[in-house]
Amino acid sequence: MNRRRLLGALAGLALAACTRRVPEGVGPAAREPGDGGGAGMAVQRRDRVVLPEDEWRARLTPDQYRVTRQGGTEPAFRNAYWDNHAPGQYHCVGCDLPLFDSDAKFDSGTGWPSFSAPLADDVVITHEDRSLGMVRTEVRCARCDAHLGHLFPDGPAPTGLRYCLNSAALTFVPRDN
Numbered sequence: 001m002n003r004r005r006l007l008g009a010l011a012g013l014a015l016a017a018c019t020r021r022v023p024e025g026v027g028p029a030a031r032e033p034g035d036g037g038g039a040g041m042a043v044q045r046r047d048r049v050v051l052p053e054d055e056w057r058a059r060l061t062p063d064q065y066r067v068t069r070q071g072g073t074e075p076a077f078r079n080a081y082w083d084n085h086a087p088g089q090y091h092c093v094g095c096d097l098p099l100f101d102s103d104a105k106f107d108s109g110t111g112w113p114s115f116s117a118p119l120a121d122d123v124v125i126t127h128e129d130r131s132l133g134m135v136r137t138e139v140r141c142a143r144c145d146a147h148l149g150h151l152f153p154d155g156p157a158p159t160g161l162r163y164c165l166n167s168a169a170l171t172f173v174p175r176d177n
């Protein structure tokens with residue numbers, strides 16, 4: 001097997017790993033944003049950022065728009081932060097809300113930036129994603145509803161969670177010290 005084919009095979013494995021089925025009831029309670037209210041509805045952030053689609057399109061690069069507003073996925077190993085080991089925080093590319101810290105980042109081998117926990121419970125929301133014939137848990141920014149990636153139950157201790165994210169949904173802010 002030559003190097004190119006090997007890399008292709010590895011990328012395929014990584015994609016399979018990042019789209020693994022999540023058993024029911026795993027991870028933080030699934031919430032449906034905007035599903036009409038009623039008892040048990042998630043508390044909405046008071047500082048929510050809601051913009052018309054053409055405004056998002058103007059603000060974001062085509063890749064950022066495709067990922068965050070259309071639920072797209074960037075290629076494994078060909079994105080900005082999968083191999084970034086610098087200390088700092090990862091902000092939402094849509095609204096600049098700090099979402100994840102490098103302290104929670106780990107090498108998942110998938111080719112996407114992976115975290116064991118967000119900075120705080122209320123900075124991301126999750127809900128069930130039944131696209132592509134799979135049941136997955138989608139992760140979104142709690143302030144602007146940007147699609148960030150998916151959540152899987154095979155992360156490291158202590159959370160056992162793996163937030164598999166798209167670099168295009170994030171802005172890295174290095175810690176200066």
Ligand SMILES: [Zn+2]
Pocket residue numbers: 092093094095096097141142143144145146
């Ligand atoms: Zn956001």
